[in-house]
Amino acid sequence: MDKVKGLVKEADKNILGLLIISICIIIVMGIIAPNTFLSVANFQSMGSQFPEFGILAFGMMLAMMSGGIDLSLVGIANLSGIICAVTMLAMDGSVVGMAAGIVVAIIVGMLCGATNGFLIGYLKIPPMLVTLCGLQLYTGIGVIITKGPAITGLPESFALITNGTLAFIPIPVIIFIIVVAVLWFIMKSTTYGKELVFMGSNSTASKYAGIDNLKVTMTTYILSGILGSIGGILIVSHYNSAKSDYGTSYTLLTLLIAVLGGTHPEGGKGKVMGVALAIIALQLVSSALNILKVSAFIKTAAWGFILIAVIVTTQLIESKKTTR
């Protein structure tokens, strides 16, 4: 019994809160609309939706843990998606072409991330400014490649990445689980993971502790770029076309998820599991609103409201803790 109490105490309050919210939504929606909400089809459609922005949210989480922010994720996603599409079309949509497209997309994501990391870590330009410019820059390159309209005519089999299922589990969910596992391993068991947390909580102290801040920053933004490109590939596969202005609402959504998952906006704190749960909770809310036929505009307002509400509560709780 004591052991259970200890476990509850040990568990992050934030994660516990998210779990409770998710379960509440499932129960309430299960009572209101049991046939639509609790159907296999609904869960499968949710499964093909959330990995897109969910993977982007992890990029945002890493950047925020380092004490920065990555507003260019959507730009990176679209640019690598476009280049992926161009590569595939150039190679006639064969299986080899698809593989080449994915590899090229990830390299593009790495390059974009490296550019961000260099400007932030070496030239010491504030992350917010760099990534805001980055968004413009990468979107701009995307527009130059596509000349405006979307690139279409992608191979049918490429759409299977988001539409296909493996033993009733949508493939995006499998990709998402792999990403979560890899990130969890990186944060838990590598030197880089520990260094990132140190640097995020106090960059001066980490510098004097012998941590190469530039290297950690570069790694962080490169990882973030890779996650961005994976998100981009999923977006391209989802729409079966590539364009420079897909998913523009994802910037706010990823920020919301990262904060909801317990990532501290000033750096140093963040949990992979928290963010993963936040993504699932948010997708449940979104799906519930869809089934209740709430307008998409109210959803936009709701995201903003939830973001503000969550930060205000955590901030108030924290200030209470410090005054005690």
Add this chain to the structure above:
Amino acid sequence: MNNDKVKQILTSNEMIVACIIIGLCIIIGIVNPMFVGQHTAINLSRAMLVTLIFAIAEMIVIVSGGIDVSFPAVACISLYATIKFMNANSIDSVLFAFAMSGGIGIVCGLLNAILVSKIKIPPLIATLGVSSLLNGITLAYLGAANISKIPDNVDSLSQQFIYTYTNEAGIKYALTVLILIPIVLYILAYVVLKYTMLGRGIYAIGGDKNAARIAGFNIIKIQFIVYMTAGFLAGIGGMTYTILMRQAGPQSLMGAEMMVIAAIVIGGTRITGGHGSVIGTLLGVTLIALVQNNLIMLGVPTHFQTFIVGFIIVVGTVITSIRVRYIDAKPKV
């Protein structure tokens, strides 16, 4: 001594931006002689009118050490709600339009101020949240369609000009009377920032909050004034845009924040706060507007525009950051 001062002026950020503007004008003028003439100045001032209003508001916020990305949403809700209200109650007064739009802006600014100053949320996240909230409210509860019926008196303002110019071909170019709004605002901002206690206080809290508090500045009061002013100016800017475009759209200004922040940063304002000048902002907006409107004259296809603007911002910020490092490394007297 005198030499030093000349050197300081010549290497100042404003001077560099001014030189780039002049150089760019000369290049465009050589490539395309159509560029040279009064009509370019008139078109340019019309194109940058609204951006100028937003830029001065945003600059004050950035100088105070914050950032406000919610102003497009604030402007949209202000202009849309005002026009809708005026049409529904058949009110037709220019003064009322600006007062109501500015008033809604102040309320939104107050919300930002409470979140940033009282609850101490990072300004970027707070204003991003407010932006999404306001935009959602505008679209869901006020409507999503553009309104092209603007009350007559308000609409007639778009047809009043302070200066007209007719070229040889007989095409008339007219400078709208609305240009007076940014002119007045910039003079006012220059005086307030330079010569009043409030203005100096804004620079002080942007530079070092603790030092400013110890020096006796009321940080919370200044932050409230800054964010509420920004909200007010966003409302005014939104109404100006409506009159200029003769249409009220609930989403028309969304996405404008990127250009405005870019213009300010190019104008030499440091995004970390404490530094920035009104003249620099004016020049920054001019440069961005020049690039946006006249790239086509150089024969650059329009789909290159986003990239080129982004590239200019990156180069501009890199130069600024290297300069800051250089200045910091210099021996202090």
